[in-house]
Amino acid sequence: MKNIQIKMKTFGMEKVVLAGLVSLLAACSTGGVYSNAACGIHPKAKCTKSKVREEQINLAADALFKFDRYAEKDLLNQGRDQLDDLAHKLANHYIDIESLTLVGHTDRLGSVPYNNRLGLNRAKTIRAYLQSRGVDVNILAKTAGESQPVTDGCHGVRPQVKLRACLQPDRRVVVKVLGIKKTRVNQCAIGEDIITPVEKNIIMDKPNKDNLIKDAKAKASQMKNDLIEDAQAKATQMQGDLLEEAKPSNLMKD
Secondary structure, eight states: OHHHHHHHHHHHHHHHHHHHHHHHHHHHHHSOTTTOGGGTSOTTOEEOOOOOEEEEEEEEHHHHBSTTOOSGGGBOHHHHHHHHHHHHHHHHSEEEEEEEEEEEEOOSSSOHHHHHHHHHHHHHHHHHHHHHTTOOSOEEEEEEETSSOSSOOOTTOOSHHHHHHHTGGGSEEEEEEEEEESTTSSSEEETTEEEOOSSGGGSOOHHHHHHHHHHHHHHHHHHHHHHHHHHHHHHHHHHHHHHHHHSOOOOOOO
16 A cells, blocks of 8 residues: 555656646747746846947058058068957957958058059058958958048148158058947847857847747647657556556465
8 A cells, every 4th residue: 555655646746747847848939039047048138139330440551561562561560460460350259241341541642643552552452461361251442542631631740751750640541340240249148148149040030030939839849748648658557557556465265
């Protein structure tokens, strides 16, 4: 009799566990993609959809090239280091880059056609350098020549050495990056923590999200049915064992 009571309690515990698993799967399949902590997602997780943004980086031409030069052989060591850092940033700080634009700028010294060519050639050299460092995106090289100065022109500044120094901010290459950065984009935030999704397309548009929920419901339904069938089989087996043990034993005949 004691054995029967123990088996009945064990079966009762199994039913509770199985019922809990079924409830858990049902909750996972019906809740929002990020709303159910029982499904492995923090209940306070807040996610943002991917946003393409433009970042602008200014590179001082005087730190990149020798004065009035543009070829790769004219790159300064400091300039190579800057471009290596830029290539590393593009490779590691972005999830996706749609386009990369390089715009060469010059000071007002020299003719307009000359400055236009100088700005374009510097942009082309930087494009080739970045590509040689593994930057495999669409890179557009352009020139603004002397048309977009950031100084007031330094008119009246003498001698020539001081004038060149005064115009230095105008000599630059502007890098325009259009893409999706890793920081808080395509990620879920929990307070100050960042949780990166296992798959990039977990943060998704509505059709993909609906498909994920549909698949989760189908899987949960199948697992639920499997658990119920298994529980019924175990119950039937256990019931037969209990009835067998409950039968009175045959008495030995003399």
